[in-house]
């Protein structure tokens with residue numbers, strides 16, 4: 001049976017959720033951070049949101065690479081170690097050039113490199129860790145890197161980082177598991193437009209997975 005709360009396709013709720021293109025007034029001044037563990041579907045969702053509300057899109061990973069805002073490349077992790085101070089300066093410039101809001105920012109993590117801005121909110125994308133592991137395997141990542149990220153997803157790292165950085169009233173959690181991108185878009189938009197912050201509905205993967213068993217299955 002379609003569950004109207006989850007916005008299943010075809011349910012009453014999902015029809016009501018179709019948001020007209022262009023930004024509704026209450027979000028014009030927003031800077032929307034889309035965050036979460038690598039592989040959960042941030043780029044797909046962030047691009048849909050950007051198009052829907054005609055904001056501009058900034059992928060922090062790409063900005064770091066393009067402007068060489070890293071200190072070095074960590075071979076064992078196969079990733080760049082970002083230069084947080086320089087990234088922060090660069091973002092201050094981006095925000096100053098843009099004025100209020102109008103920006104969707106995709107990032108794998110949140111920290112002091114992100115200058116605080118009025119109207120800033122975060123959408124934390126979650127994904128079933130077993131599905132996440134399959135996606136990261138497809139990226140041909142090392143076992144170590146896959147497990148580090150699956151573990152981060154298991155313990156809600158992105159969610160807590162976002163709470164710490166913005167406080168729960170400016171954080172929205174969406175579970176992308178088995179949801180087509182457009183359904184996820186509608187769910188995220190509905191939460192953002194309601195503007196009430198984190199609703200306490202959380203993924204809680206540790207209730208479903210035993211980390212040791214999962215690591216044996218994955219690795």
Ligand code: ADP
Pocket residue numbers: 036037038039040041042043044045135176179180181184
């Ligand atoms: P991230 O930006 O978080 O690393 P991506 O948006 O690049 O994640 O998505 C990772 C992979 O998962 C891509 O192959 C993408 O096509 C797929 N994907 C993303 N969102 C969904 C979704 N809602 N349903 C099914 N597959 C998805």
Ligand code: MG
Pocket residue numbers: 042043106
């Ligand atoms: Mg991405």
